[in-house]
Amino acid sequence: MARPIGRSRTHALLHPFFVGLGGALLMAALFTDYMYTSNSLSQWANFSVWLITGGLVLALVATIFLVIDVALGRAGPIRWLDFGLIGVAAFLSLVNVFVHTRDAWTSVVPTGITLSTIVTILLLAAGLRGWCVTAIKSVGRGESQ
Amino acid sequence: MIGTRVQAASGLMIFALVAACSDKGGDPSKQYGPNPDLPEAHQYLVPPMSVPQAVGWKTGETPTVPAGMRIQAMATGLMHPRIVYPLPNGDILVVEANGPGTKPFRPKDYISGKVKARAGASDKGGNRITLLRDADGDGVPEMKTVLVDHLHSPYGVAWVADTLYVANTDAIVAFPFTPGQTEITVPGTKLADLPAGPINHHWTKSMVASPDGSKLYVGVGSNSNITENGIDIEEGRAAIYEVDRLTGAKRLYATGTRNPTNLAIQPGTGQLFAVVNERDEIGPDLVPDYLTSIKDGGFYGWPYSYWGQHEDVRVHPQDPAMVAKAIKPDYGLSSHVAALGVVFSQGETLSPEFANGAFVGEHGSWNRDPLNGYQVIFVPFANERPSGMPIPVLTDFLAPDKKTVHGRPVGVALDRTGALVVADDVGNAVWRVSRSVDGK
Numbered sequence: 395m396a397r398p399i400g401r402s403r404t405h406a407l408l409h410p411f412f413v414g415l416g417g418a419l420l421m422a423a424l425f426t427d428y429m430y431t432s433n434s435l436s437q438w439a440n441f442s443v444w445l446i447t448g449g450l451v452l453a454l455v456a457t458i459f460l461v462i463d464v465a466l467g468r469a470g471p472i473r474w475l476d477f478g479l480i481g482v483a484a485f486l487s488l489v490n491v492f493v494h495t496r497d498a499w500t501s502v503v504p505t506g507i508t509l510s511t512i513v514t515i516l517l518l519a520a521g522l523r524g525w526c527v528t529a530i531k532s533v534g535r536g537e538s539q
Numbered sequence: 540m541i542g543t544r545v546q547a548a549s550g551l552m553i554f555a556l557v558a559a560c561s562d563k564g565g566d567p568s569k570q571y572g573p574n575p576d577l578p579e580a581h582q583y584l585v586p587p588m589s590v591p592q593a594v595g596w597k598t599g600e601t602p603t604v605p606a607g608m609r610i611q612a613m614a615t616g617l618m619h620p621r622i623v624y625p626l627p628n629g630d631i632l633v634v635e636a637n638g639p640g641t642k643p644f645r646p647k648d649y650i651s652g653k654v655k656a657r658a659g660a661s662d663k664g665g666n667r668i669t670l671l672r673d674a675d676g677d678g679v680p681e682m683k684t685v686l687v688d689h690l691h692s693p694y695g696v697a698w699v700a701d702t703l704y705v706a707n708t709d710a711i712v713a714f715p716f717t718p719g720q721t722e723i724t725v726p727g728t729k730l731a732d733l734p735a736g737p738i739n740h741h742w743t744k745s746m747v748a749s750p751d752g753s754k755l756y757v758g759v760g761s762n763s764n765i766t767e768n769g770i771d772i773e774e775g776r777a778a779i780y781e782v783d784r785l786t787g788a789k790r791l792y793a794t795g796t797r798n799p800t801n802l803a804i805q806p807g808t809g810q811l812f813a814v815v816n817e818r819d820e821i822g823p824d825l826v827p828d829y830l831t832s833i834k835d836g837g838f839y840g841w842p843y844s845y846w847g848q849h850e851d852v853r854v855h856p857q858d859p860a861m862v863a864k865a866i867k868p869d870y871g872l873s874s875h876v877a878a879l880g881v882v883f884s885q886g887e888t889l890s891p892e893f894a895n896g897a898f899v900g901e902h903g904s905w906n907r908d909p910l911n912g913y914q915v916i917f918v919p920f921a922n923e924r925p926s927g928m929p930i931p932v933l934t935d936f937l938a939p940d941k942k943t944v945h946g947r948p949v950g951v952a953l954d955r956t957g958a959l960v961v962a963d964d965v966g967n968a969v970w971r972v973s974r975s976v977d978g979k
Binding site: 434435436437439440443444447489491492493495496497498499500501503 | 582583584585644645646647763764765766767768769770820852853854855856
């Protein structure tokens with residue numbers, strides 16, 4: 395069946411926006427961790443723990459939208475490299491938020507900022523690849539319409 | 540443990556998390572006395588804890604006392620009673636209060652709020668002082684009335700020269716007061732401000748008058764567990780002040796005392812003693828709370844170090860000069876007992892073994908598993924210093940399964956007959972322990 399002109403567009407995936415938003419918060423925590431290590435002002439460590447908490451909440455939201463993407467049939471096959479980068483970053487951030495609940499210096503140094511650095515590297519890679527955990531499935535080509 | 544060998548790094552982290560939660564505290568008796576056993580400090584993802592549920596006392600239920608003593612509820616249905624203060628005429632003042640409340644700073648604060656509520660530590664305080672009159676001294680008050688109301692998170696009280704000094708969380712307030720009076724209607728006058736600040740982490744202000752009545756000593760707790768709210772807001776905190784009773788002029792008498800929750804003057808010597816609550820979250824057996832004599836100008840370690848020169852890695856920047864100066868306390872009470880009350884015994888009023896020493900009210904905390912404290916103990920003294928193993932006096936505040944808690948002892952005092960009076964801020968009661976007569 396030929397594709398009618400004007401229906402050749404694809405439906406945008408919903409989850410990458412939330413992955414990117416959460417990823418931005420998690421990466422920002424590296425900056426606030428760095429600020430805390432350089433000046434010992436506790437408010438920077440507080441920023442870090444809120445950023446990581448926010449990043450994890452958005453990771454949950456992103457997961458829900460990933461499920462919606464799949465349920466709506468918008469998602470193509472899983473891109474395992476991206477899935478791995480983002481999944482590991484989310485897991486390490488979960489550990490990191492517990493590290494950051496410690497009090498004062500050792501909430502950041504050395505474990506907290508190390509985890510924030512690893513997470514940032516993973517997310518930079520995932521972000522440059524487009525924050526997509528799945529391939530985009532084009533619609534109108536098959537049975538979905 | 541075979542499985543752990545093949546775990547990936549992520550698996551090990553989960554394992555570490557679970558292991559952290561099950562780090563059990565050791566035998567508390569190794570931490571009594573001048574040289575407590577101090578294990579290595581640990582940092583956790585989730586610090587070990589155990590939160591008993593507050594259930595209160597049913598009618599007729601009481602803490603347990605040793606044979607030869609009897610216990611009575613002098614008052615029940617109070618609003619978070621913290622301090623008991625007997626007056627020379629036999630009346631007993633009961634300070635009912637809780638903290639003014641703080642705004643959450645970090646996600647963690649929401650969790651600890653839930654923990655506190657479960658353990659009964661968040662109940663609303665009365666912000667008042669209730670007077671109990673037991674004129675015949677039988678332990679059954681004939682009168683229970685509100686002496687003064689609308690205070691601001693009061694804790695310490697001292698009566699000197701027909702003036703009642705009340706240590707609210709932000710100031711010492713003075714009320715003209717003659718024992719016998721059952722109501723104070725005049726507004727108090729402020730004697731001196733106390734550090735309360737926008738953050739007021741340890742809100743209680745303990746207080747005792749010097750033997751000659753010219754000075755008031757005031758204990759002010761730190762503004763954090765271990766400087767996590769910033770070092771700048773610790774200015775003037777974790778300290779004991781000496782306040783001139785007439786002018787209100789104050790000076791730092793001792794520093795580095797993380798949370799000096801109560802003060803007492805040793806009879807005979809006039810020496811100031813304090814019970815101090817130490818830092819949390821570096822292990823179930825760190826750091827022991829302590830009972831110590833307080834030296835004028837002494838520095839007791841917080842935040843830089845504990846029990847003398849044991850540096851706390853969580854404090855940055857460190858201060859080696861202050862660590863070197865830190866005084867080792869006299870007597871360890873073991874870890875996370877949360878000692879909140881202290882009073883010296885006055886001879887053999889209760890039992891010959893309680894002739895020389897101090898009673899300590901251990902509120903108990905949730906920062907340890909198994910739980911520790913939740914009792915009133917007697918610490919014997921020799922040569923004017925605490926010495927030897929403590930003797931339990933009031934016990935069974937915790938249910939036998941340690942899952943629920945009936946009450947938590949706070950302030951302790953001796954009434955004019957020498958009976959021990961104990962405030963219980965979860966049971967909302969005042970207990971009186973006296974020598975039993977004819978087995979009653």
